[in-house]
Amino acid sequence: MLATIPVLAIVAVLVFLMLRLTPGDPAAILAGDAANTEQIAKIREGLGLDRPLIVQFGIWARDIVSGDLGESFYFKMKVTALIGQRLEATLSLATLTILFAVSTAVPLGVLAAWRFGGWFDRMLMGFSVMGFSIPVFVLAYILIWVVSLKLGWLPVQGYKPISEGFWPFLRHLILPSITLAVIYVALIARVTRASVLEALGEDYIRTARAKGLPESRVLIRHALANAAIPIVTVIGIGIGLLIGGVVVTESVYAIPGLGRLTVDAVLARDFPTIQGVILFFSVVYVVVNLLVDLSYVFFDPRIRY
Amino acid sequence: MATDKTADNADDALSTESADVMRYESAWQRVRRSWSVRIGGCVLLVLLFIAVAAPWLGTVDPTLFDAGSRDLKPGQPGEIITLDGDTIKHTFIMGSDSFGRDIYSRVIYGTRVSLVVGAFSAVVALAFGIVLGLVSGYIRWLDGPLMRVMDGVMAIPAILIAIALVAMFRASLLSVIIAIAIPEIPRVTRLVRSLVLTIREEPYVEAAVSLGTPTWKIMFSHILPNTVAPLLVQGTYICAFGILVEAILSFLGVGLPPDIPTWGNIMSEGRSQFVTFPHNVFFPGLFLAATVLAVNILGDGLRDTLDPKMARRA
Numbered sequence: 212m213l214a215t216i217p218v219l220a221i222v223a224v225l226v227f228l229m230l231r232l233t234p235g236d237p238a239a240i241l242a243g244d245a246a247n248t249e250q251i252a253k254i255r256e257g258l259g260l261d262r263p264l265i266v267q268f269g270i271w272a273r274d275i276v277s278g279d280l281g282e283s284f285y286f287k288m289k290v291t292a293l294i295g296q297r298l299e300a301t302l303s304l305a306t307l308t309i310l311f312a313v314s315t316a317v318p319l320g321v322l323a324a325w326r327f328g329g330w331f332d333r334m335l336m337g338f339s340v341m342g343f344s345i346p347v348f349v350l351a352y353i354l355i356w357v358v359s360l361k362l363g364w365l366p367v368q369g370y371k372p373i374s375e376g377f378w379p380f381l382r383h384l385i386l387p388s389i390t391l392a393v394i395y396v397a398l399i400a401r402v403t404r405a406s407v408l409e410a411l412g413e414d415y416i417r418t419a420r421a422k423g424l425p426e427s428r429v430l431i432r433h434a435l436a437n438a439a440i441p442i443v444t445v446i447g448i449g450i451g452l453l454i455g456g457v458v459v460t461e462s463v464y465a466i467p468g469l470g471r472l473t474v475d476a477v478l479a480r481d482f483p484t485i486q487g488v489i490l491f492f493s494v495v496y497v498v499v500n501l502l503v504d505l506s507y508v509f510f511d512p513r514i515r516y
Numbered sequence: 517m518a519t520d521k522t523a524d525n526a527d528d529a530l531s532t533e534s535a536d537v538m539r540y541e542s543a544w545q546r547v548r549r550s551w552s553v554r555i556g557g558c559v560l561l562v563l564l565f566i567a568v569a570a571p572w573l574g575t576v577d578p579t580l581f582d583a584g585s586r587d588l589k590p591g592q593p594g595e596i597i598t599l600d601g602d603t604i605k606h607t608f609i610m611g612s613d614s615f616g617r618d619i620y621s622r623v624i625y626g627t628r629v630s631l632v633v634g635a636f637s638a639v640v641a642l643a644f645g646i647v648l649g650l651v652s653g654y655i656r657w658l659d660g661p662l663m664r665v666m667d668g669v670m671a672i673p674a675i676l677i678a679i680a681l682v683a684m685f686r687a688s689l690l691s692v693i694i695a696i697a698i699p700e701i702p703r704v705t706r707l708v709r710s711l712v713l714t715i716r717e718e719p720y721v722e723a724a725v726s727l728g729t730p731t732w733k734i735m736f737s738h739i740l741p742n743t744v745a746p747l748l749v750q751g752t753y754i755c756a757f758g759i760l761v762e763a764i765l766s767f768l769g770v771g772l773p774p775d776i777p778t779w780g781n782i783m784s785e786g787r788s789q790f791v792t793f794p795h796n797v798f799f800p801g802l803f804l805a806a807t808v809l810a811v812n813i814l815g816d817g818l819r820d821t822l823d824p825k826m827a828r829r830a
Binding site: 217218219221222224225226229230340341343344345346347348349352353355356360367451452454455458459462463473474477478480485488489492493496497 | 664665667668669671672673674675676677679680681682683684756760763764767768769770783787790791794797798801802804805808809811812813816
């Protein structure tokens with residue numbers, strides 16, 4: 212748990228180095244093609260890029276700790292403000308996706324484990340391999356084509372903030388979150404199945420059945436409850452996949468979130484924004500996994516920290 | 517192939533007659549019998565053939581375009597200007613894009629980029645991962661710091677690392693491969709390290725140590741060969757991931773330059789006209805999905821046959 216702090220520190224160093232040790236002078240990019248060497252040097256000085264690397268890192272780290280991610284070259288505003296602006300869309304998309312994925316994947320996995328080796332199990336495993344293989348954007352276009360263009364049920368793309376009403380907000384997010392959920396469902400269902408399968412082999416399951424408990428209770432109270440830890444773990448690890456998917460999904464569906472911001476920043480070679488967004492996503496990922504670790508206590512009372 | 521088949525049958529006949537337990541089956545035989553390996557392998561062989569034989573599959577140069585043949589529907593005939601300036605008749609099996617380029621040719625040539633990126637990103641990630649894993653499993657004082665750095669890399673979502681690196685280095689085939697491989701290195705390192713830590717406790721390693729075998733020799737002739745199976749499995753998964761990420765990078769417009777025919781680039785070019793010409797997106801998407809699926813199925817087959825311990829975990 213305390214290991215979280217050094218990991219975050221290392222992430223900060225890596226993100227910093229990633230963008231400083233690579234070729235390409237941010238000052239030259241900022242100055243534009245028409246600038247002469249003198250102007251570039253002036254901008255470099257203004258950004259503090261002429262100082263030693265370690266000093267630059269010190270300044271940068273001090274700013275981060277005080278909640279300042281610098282100013283965007285391209286958007287001409289504070290990176291923190293920029294992230295704040297885009298947060299709602301991404302957070303809504305991710306929350307909806309996780310809700311949708313967990314509520315489908317866990318029952319599917321339990322059913323597959325219950326009927327291990329049967330047709331349902333094999334179908335789910337087949338689906339899971341496909342879910343891992345179909346690229347997010349290909350799936351996105353198939354869904355847009357069928358659901359939005361042919362059937363006309365949902366909007367093709369775009370985003371409506373929740374302040375403009377819940378239904379328009381939800382309508383715009385249904386397809387993106389289904390798109391994003393598929394790989395997540397594949398992952399969680401697979402682990403749920405394996406984990407429940409293992410629990411079903413335990414003696415207490417035989418005992419539960421022997422004392423005449425209904426099968427549903429055996430599966431949920433006895434098998435699933437004891438299989439929970441690998442499942443919550445993979446939900447946490449899957450956040451990494453989800454973040455990757457958000458970048459692509461938001462681009463396809465034209466959702467003005469953090470994923471879109473990442474791509475726009477990369478295309479504009481807007482270093483402070485790239486750094487800020489990557490750092491933000493990584494912190495979210497680390498913190499979510501820390502929370503997952505802490506939640507073990509809830510699922511298994513034997514665990515103590 | 518025919519002789520193989522009869523040999524297989526003879527093997528099967530033998531195993532039902534004699535005691536199953538006694539019969540030793542080599543890993544290669546088990547692999548060959550797996551349907552996942554057969555199917556995935558066959559699809560990949562077909563794709564490899566397509567990649568190599570691209571110029572002879574009724575394609576034209578994928579960079580050729582013709583203003584008169586813009587936005588054709590699949591199957592429509594049209595014309596295209598060759599590099600020499602001649603105008604030739606050409607049937608656009610998969611239609612054409614908004615520059616009048618032949619999508620079929622671009623998709624076929626795109627196979628090359630995908631396979632090369634997939635294979636080489638796996639090789640690069642494995643090479644670095646093996647060295648770092650051996651170092652961290654053997655040189656104990658380096659283990660802690662090295663693994664913390666790996667934890668840090670793993671905390672940054674893989675696609676973000678790839679996007680950022682490509683953006684910084686300007687996309688070329690090499691930079692794309694490296695950008696895809698870097699986020700995969702920690703996983704390989706961890707795998708190799710854990711294998712090294714287990715294997716070095718085995719009696720045969722102990723025996724080698726007691727015979728005075730030098731450490732480097734133990735590493736390369738006793739430990740490394742035993743990591744081949746799990747690494748091969750891991751390699752196929754990295755390959756599938758690499759193909760996917762390359763397509764994502766191109767699709768987002770940060771990957772290889774748009775004139776290079778890659779599946780992601782074709783889709784990226786076609787997305788603005790998706791409503792009227794969905795085939796620009798669907799044909800390369802189909803190839804991409806099929807390729808990644810084949811590699812993943814092959815990986816699952818290898819895992820089930822070569823690495824039963826891992827198969828049980830998944």
